[in-house]
Amino acid sequence: MPGWCEYHYRDEQKSTFTAAKEVAFEWLGACPxxxxxxxxxxAWGFMSTYCCGLTGRAAEWAVKKQRGHRAVSELATTSIEAVLN
Incomplete structure (x- = not known):
């Protein structure tokens, strides 16, 4: 979401600070x-991995591996621990 809004915000012409604020609110409201x-x-995937104790690259790997699930499984957590140790 932040990247989508930034992409469209940068394409707009802004001459004053007030105009920049108006354009920012316009694109934030237009986000699909x-x-x-x-x-x-x-974000939920990362919160799930952080609750399991993973951080950094291990959390990224677990979120990518568990893309189709709502939470990171215990199997993914144990397999990343095996790789890291």
Whole structure:
């Protein structure tokens, strides 16, 4: 979501700070629902990995591996621990 809004915000002409604020609010309000949903699902995946104790690259790997699931499984957590140790 933030990347989508930034992409469109940068294409707009802004001559004053007030105009820049108006354009920012315009594009934040125009963000499609499916983009917001994908951003939230990705955030949930990272929160799940952090609750399991993973951080950094291990968390990224687990989120990528468990793309189709709502939470990171214990199997993914144990397999990353085996790789890291």
């Amino acid at each position: 629902t499916d983009v917001i949903r994908r951003f939230i699902n990705c």
